[in-house]
Amino acid sequence: xxxxxxxxxxxxxxxxxxxxxxxxxxxxxxxxxxxxxxxxxxxxxxxxxxxxxxxxxxxxxxxxxxxxxxxxxxxxxxxxxxxxxxxxxxxxxxxxxxxxxxxxxxxxxxxxxxxxxxxxxxxxxxxxxxxxxxxxxxxxxxxxxxxxxxxxxxxxxxxxxxxxxxxxxxxxxxxxxxxxxxxxxxxxxxxxxxxxxxxxxxxxxxxxxxxxxxxxxxxxxxxxxxxxxxxxxxxxxxxxxxxxxxxxxxxxxxxxxxxxxxxxxxxxxxxxxxxxxxxxxxxxxxxxxxxxxxxxxxxxxxxxxxxxxxxxxxxxxxxxxxxxxxxxxxxxxxxxxxxxxxxxxxxxxxxxxxxxxxxxxxxxxxxxxxxxxxxxxxxxxxxxxxxxxxxxxxxxxxxxxxxxxxxxxxxxxxxxxxxxxxxxxxxxxxxxxxxxxxxxxxxxxxxxxxxxxxxxxxxxxxxxxxxxxxx
Amino acid sequence: xxxxxxxxxxxxxxxxxxxxxxxxxxxxxxxxxxxxxxxxxxxxxxxxxxxxxxxxxxxxxxxxxxxxxxxxxxxxxxxxxxxxxxxxxxxxxxxxxxxxxxxxxxxxxxxxxxxxxxxxxxxxxxxxxxxxxxxxxxxxxxxxxxxxxxxxxxxxxxxxxxxxxxxxxxxxxxxxxxxxxxxxxxxxxxxxxxxxxxxxx
Ligand code: SF4
Numbered sequence: 001x002x003x004x005x006x007x008x009x010x011x012x013x014x015x016x017x018x019x020x021x022x023x024x025x026x027x028x029x030x031x032x033x034x035x036x037x038x039x040x041x042x043x044x045x046x047x048x049x050x051x052x053x054x055x056x057x058x059x060x061x062x063x064x065x066x067x068x069x070x071x072x073x074x075x076x077x078x079x080x081x082x083x084x085x086x087x088x089x090x091x092x093x094x095x096x097x098x099x100x101x102x103x104x105x106x107x108x109x110x111x112x113x114x115x116x117x118x119x120x121x122x123x124x125x126x127x128x129x130x131x132x133x134x135x136x137x138x139x140x141x142x143x144x145x146x147x148x149x150x151x152x153x154x155x156x157x158x159x160x161x162x163x164x165x166x167x168x169x170x171x172x173x174x175x176x177x178x179x180x181x182x183x184x185x186x187x188x189x190x191x192x193x194x195x196x197x198x199x200x201x202x203x204x205x206x207x208x209x210x211x212x213x214x215x216x217x218x219x220x221x222x223x224x225x226x227x228x229x230x231x232x233x234x235x236x237x238x239x240x241x242x243x244x245x246x247x248x249x250x251x252x253x254x255x256x257x258x259x260x261x262x263x264x265x266x267x268x269x270x271x272x273x274x275x276x277x278x279x280x281x282x283x284x285x286x287x288x289x290x291x292x293x294x295x296x297x298x299x300x301x302x303x304x305x306x307x308x309x310x311x312x313x314x315x316x317x318x319x320x321x322x323x324x325x326x327x328x329x330x331x332x333x334x335x336x337x338x339x340x341x342x343x344x345x346x347x348x349x350x351x352x353x354x355x356x357x358x359x360x361x362x363x364x365x366x367x368x369x370x371x372x373x374x375x376x377x378x379x380x381x382x383x384x385x386x387x388x389x390x391x392x393x394x395x396x397x398x399x400x401x402x403x404x405x406x407x408x409x410x411x412x413x414x415x416x417x418x419x420x421x422x423x424x425x426x427x428x429x430x431x432x433x434x435x436x437x438x439x440x441x442x443x444x445x446x447x448x449x450x451x452x453x454x455x456x457x458x459x460x461x462x463x464x465x466x467x468x469x470x471x
Numbered sequence: 472x473x474x475x476x477x478x479x480x481x482x483x484x485x486x487x488x489x490x491x492x493x494x495x496x497x498x499x500x501x502x503x504x505x506x507x508x509x510x511x512x513x514x515x516x517x518x519x520x521x522x523x524x525x526x527x528x529x530x531x532x533x534x535x536x537x538x539x540x541x542x543x544x545x546x547x548x549x550x551x552x553x554x555x556x557x558x559x560x561x562x563x564x565x566x567x568x569x570x571x572x573x574x575x576x577x578x579x580x581x582x583x584x585x586x587x588x589x590x591x592x593x594x595x596x597x598x599x600x601x602x603x604x605x606x607x608x609x610x611x612x613x614x615x616x617x618x619x620x621x622x623x624x625x626x627x628x629x630x631x632x633x634x635x636x637x638x639x640x641x642x643x644x645x646x647x648x649x650x651x652x653x654x655x656x657x658x659x660x661x662x663x664x665x666x667x668x669x670x671x672x
Binding site: 155 | 503645661662666
């Protein structure tokens with residue numbers, strides 16, 4: 001009987017079975033950021049512990065970074081304090097810090113792949129739920145809490161309970177105007193935001209195989225929004241081509257050994273899954289969320305559901321969502337006015353996302369009165385985009401071209417919604433108050449759909465704009 | 472280096488009410504912090520302020536309860552967020568054990584990881600203990616993990632409930648996951664030497 005990638009990777013990283021019945025798992029790479037790491041470092045100091053493998057830890061600052069200017073000290077004193085704590089902790093414990101001043105900073109889940117730190121067959125943890133992103137490379141990557149960060153610092157291991165594995169297969173060719181973001185929003189809608197609890201999701205099928213690495217990252221990034229702590233794609237030639245030559249990738253004679261290791265962790269053809277689901281790519285349309293969870297979404301041509309169609313167990317959440325959003329059941333999502341457009345985040349702040357959005361924006365103007373932001377996922381992406389002239393396209397259209405960071409994804413920095421503003425957002429969470437205003441509203445969609453909404457000032461079908469272009 | 476916990480001796484604090492959530496234990500504005508140190512001062516800050524404005528005194532401000540180490544609560548204590556700030560705040564205030572009718576699951580797990588046992592009692596017992604504390608706040612109690620009882624001197628007041636596996640973790644010191652993980656240093660090194668990617672330049 002064959003094994004899944006998940007089983008293989010867990011096996012080679014298992015240190016021991018603990019008295020609690022959990023596994024002690026070796027963590028190949030820990031990623032750190034300014035918000036969740038300082039308390040863990042404080043606990044290390046309190047207990048007089050060492051960092052066991054400093055070279056297997058990497059840090060960046062992203063959540064609290066102002067995107068208008070990196071000028072220090074930051075105006076927000078708590079942000080400045082967090083930044084200083086990270087600088088001190090990484091210096092004291094000799095941990096590699098990707099510094100904004102050295103132009104190598106960005107969102108933690110963008111930096112890992114960009115630097116070649118994220119590799120197939122590795123275990124990766126970070127004090128952040130979207131760590132699942134790194135699964136796009138065939139790594140087993142998941143978010144952890146503060147005391148687990150401490151454990152990984154002190155022992156490079158943690159205690160965990162193994163997950164079951166569900167294969168989520170998507171087959172066929174995506175229609176024009178449909179992107180990776182639509183695929184994952186569709187999957188979350190079908191399987192539910194709690195559907196993946198207790199599971200790792202293996203994303204497979206011809207649709208996933210045809211995707212480039214950045215698209216696969218978008219998919220795995222939101223596995224957590226489907227309830228699955230882990231999401232992954234088996235590594236293949238695209239993975240190796242992307243990784244090769246990156247600063248932390250294996251080099252020279254190690255490269256061939258590395259590729260055969262990567263091949264060896266792929267799910268075997270005769271592996272058994274705890275569950276399998278299959279979707280057809282052709283049935284997926286551009287998706288938009290209308291509610292307060294990433295599962296509350298519809299195709300852009302669809303209507304907000306009627307209460308009568310909602311299962312009894314979800315009625316309470318359904319009512320809560322409608323009330324919070326001030327939307328009416330049964331009405332079309334198309335034409336919903338938006339006030340803010342946000343292109344960025346670890347879900348959709350990569351170069352190909354900016355390219356897709358720029359392609360839509362080119363030659364158009366942002367609707368008057370709207371605030372439209374592009375926040376690249378890293379300083380490197382920003383530079384690359386500028387070399388391609390994307391910034392000019394955005395700026396000429398009326399977008400603000402910002403410094404890299406998490407920004408309006410969770411608004412821990414000065415980028416925030418005001419009052420009941422509605423934002424069309426390429427990020428991953430539409431929770432109440434997520435974008436900085438306790439009454440602010442978020443509609444999740446692909447970067448191209450955000451770009452389209454910014455032009456018309458309302459939720460619009462990007463496929464129509466693409467059609468127009470062709471004429 | 473494992474720290475065994477078998478007894479908590481001290482005075483107690485009665486905190487009445489069901490569904491007291493983590494936002495009340497530590498208001499959200501204190502989550503943006505670099506270390507947990509200061510959290511002890513802000514525990515129940517909004518509730519305490521509200522009581523004060525009404526002219527009454529919150530148990531955590533009550534001079535006679537101030538040194539209390541055993542917190543006695545009611546139903547579904549600690550519901551809400553999964554962040555560790557709430558148990559951290561209580562621990563740093565000085566709470567060493569919590570007795571209550573029931574606890575939110577994640578809160579319970581977070582307390583376990585900090586070495587703060589949460590023990591269950593029935594509804595009547597919870598009310599009885601709270602009344603006893605109010606009548607004589609200076610009284611010293613013993614939470615005995617080995618025989619799962621609450622005692623006043625040598626007298627048993629009532630039995631306490633805790634899953635056998637959790638009880639065992641406190642008694643053996645294995646609640647401290649870091650401690651256990653550290654004990655396997657040589658196994659950790661073995662796995663590291665076996666992992667191909669750690670040996671590439
Ligand atoms: S971009 Fe958003 S989801 Fe991603 S790490 Fe930053 S805050 Fe978290």
